[in-house]
Amino acid sequence: MKNIDSDKHLRGESLYLDDLPTLQGSLHAMVFASPTAHGLLQKLELEEARKSCGVWGILTARDIPGENQIGNIIPDEPLFAEKEIHYRGQPIALILAESREAARQARQKIKVEIEEFPAVTTAEEAFEKGMFITEPRTFTMGDVDRAFAKCAHVFEGKTFTNGQEHLYLETQAAYAIPAEGDQIKIISSTQGPSQVQKAAAQVLGLPMHKIEVEVIRLGGGFGGKEDQATPWAVMAALGAQLSRRPVKLVLSRSDDLLMTGKRHPYSARFKIGLDENLKILAYEARFLQNAGAAADLSPAVAERTLFHATNSYFVKNARLSVYSCRTHLPPNTAFRGFGGPQGMFVMEAAIALAAQKLKIEARHIQQANLLQEGDRFPYGQRAEQALARKSWETAYLHYKADDLCRKAEDFNKKHEYIKKGVAFMPICFGISFTNTPMNQARALVHVYRDGSVGISTGAVEMGQGVNTKMLQVAASCFSIQPERIKIETTNTTRVANTSPSAASATSDLNGKALLKACEQIKKRLLKTAAKELKTNPQKISLQNECVLIDKKDSGLRWEELVQTALLQRVSLSETAHYATPKIRFDKKREKGRPFSYHVYGTAIITAKVDGLRGTYQIESVQIAHDFGKSMNTAIDLGQVEGGLVQGLGWMCMEELAYDKNGRLLSNALSTYKIPDLFSVPERIEVVPLEDEGHEAAILKSKAVGEPPLMYGIGAYFAILNAMRAFQSDLEPFFNAPMTPEKVLTGLLKKQVKNKPLHVEKRQIG
């Protein structure tokens, strides 16, 4: 089934937040943010700006009737800075004006004096200085020290992975409209409407029922609108509360880049120990997470780093710890993968280093350690329906990996200045919010008397196709035409206390709740039909809009059935609740069964590197992916391709740069490069694993949002392997993204030492 929004998208009729007709009397808001990363606010001069043409007013912390606090996990984030400044781009004031232009002009007239202090921008420095968001966390399994003592080979190293800008094409936006009395309706471009509602209630000093939050759709989210859509929505609401006029706040791209957090940069140290047979006996890693200036979702992201620190491998003895470090960057936040990719990168780096030192290919170590059924993860859960090996073997056979590697070797023998590298990237990603209470959802279904159906859930459509999947769930349950079904906006008055659309779990959670609601209505309808047709309900079924008795058409149609039910005063509405069963986690022991299931897969990545220029091309990415029983192959394949390319961007080209004063240097699309049409792989192939699917997945179709991003990690190692083909004793380095500059300097390092050669093979060639 096609994405149900396709037609509207293609006609330009879909409404994103900024497309909503502006109500009469609307004000436009613009944020005035700190130009300094760290300091004390000494003076804020607003008078001149207030007098500026078309300005309604300028709001600061002082105007807040409730609490100046929007922190989600930890209350450490004011909506507006009062005295202390913690990052460049931190909101200080909100300008409300008759037009965006008037607001912009007023903003230029605001003067601020800040006593500036040195800024801390790296996790290492914050770690040295003891600046932390929370207590560190450590997962341990086995006896690590003893195991290391027994290892035949032990290697140590360090890594860095940079942050990543979400670059959702639609910037952050909100529109708040005052309603009767002191109520406010907020239309927000958020992945987490209930979080917006809660924060707005807190800041506005109102109970949550007075705040209605509605989401139509998002022009991309990727985690960047999970928690960080909140400030803008709350500001718009505050503006509407105080002015009693509708307030629209749409961040310009440059404000969005400046003021919002990104994927967390991580610095890590690792130690890996192997036995003679390449079995990983022990692994130790210490992660320093650059959380930025406030907690945001960082503690949860840090946790997931530990959950995925051993990727798809069974590591009997592991000690993994993470420190969430407070720096003077914008609070870093959720981004597809949510800390998992950062953890996996380090494991892959450790394997690559071991392979290099042992003069073998990394794939031999990878293959020898893949998870098997029943193996334990360091957090205590056992691998069930483990598909690590199956995905590896499927990729290996399907894409004829031996040939592939041989061909690359042949190519490398024949080419002096261009070399190919092949890397394997197995993935294993846990599905569920690791904060167990968040794994719940509700749905509301109305069947109208004309037979049409309206569905509300807590799911937010942001391009991932969740609305299409929800529609499929309902259509298959009722066995009616999709045209009869409408997916309503996500609205907190219809479905309350929702978890954000995140953790790849949106379709599972909301779909399961929806299915329950539909089944309840269906049960009542079948009973009605049985009564009408004078038979018993067990004999009745629905198919293609018809009521069947013993699988034969009874002549009764869907519309008539609905009519009959209504006349017989049978409820045609239902709400249902779903809570993921069998999951738990004990944070004291750091053990439990946090995930409902795991998603597996293996990618083979081939890269071609130009040793003279440092440039490279990802030639192909060939994937065997565990979709379960995909309920929508077009959407799921789209998620794999899109996720993969985002992962490649993070690993290869997207270079987030701050100077030492915390100033964002990559502050425009011209200086921050995301994958364009030329940087994507020439070929992406995906083969689904033959698989039963998982009971906990909606219609056994496994979650697909985040896992594919991690295939991108393989690109780093494919490039590194190509560099190894230039120089067999290359000192591997693990500093992502692997930009062409780094390729070149990496290759040059040795040449400088040994003087004049470009590349080692030149001597031979």
Add this chain to the structure above:
Amino acid sequence: MKISLTVNGKQYAHEVEPRMSLTHYLREVLNLTGTHIGCDTSSCGACTVLLDGVAVKSCTILAVQADGCEVTTIEGLAQGSDLHPIQEAFREHHGLQCGFCTPGMVMTAVDILQNNPNPSEEEIRHGLEGNFCRCTGYHNIVKSIQHAAEKINA
């Protein structure tokens, strides 16, 4: 300043600020919100429209520069219930996810196929160089345009 122009076949005349961009004119004055703003600095291509038949990033054009011109936006492409073959192909081949880049992609594709009814994959990539998509990874977009070309030429 006073401008008059044709947008999607309809005549308009308006008094506009000299610094108003064509994007803002289309979105705010004509309420044609299918033309999106992804960057406002001519980097993303989300705002692409046809100006006298040529694809332009409307955020870099002033409304006054479009005076006397013919503009086609995404809303003007389909003929009633019939989608343009390019729109049809994007639908068929899943060339979109969140849909935010889609109008710009489609309008650029119209221009590509106008100039070159039989583009190679490489030529399609070149033509779309100035358009970003953060969701799809581009493969389905390229595929959609290839299929559209086949259909138009058939």
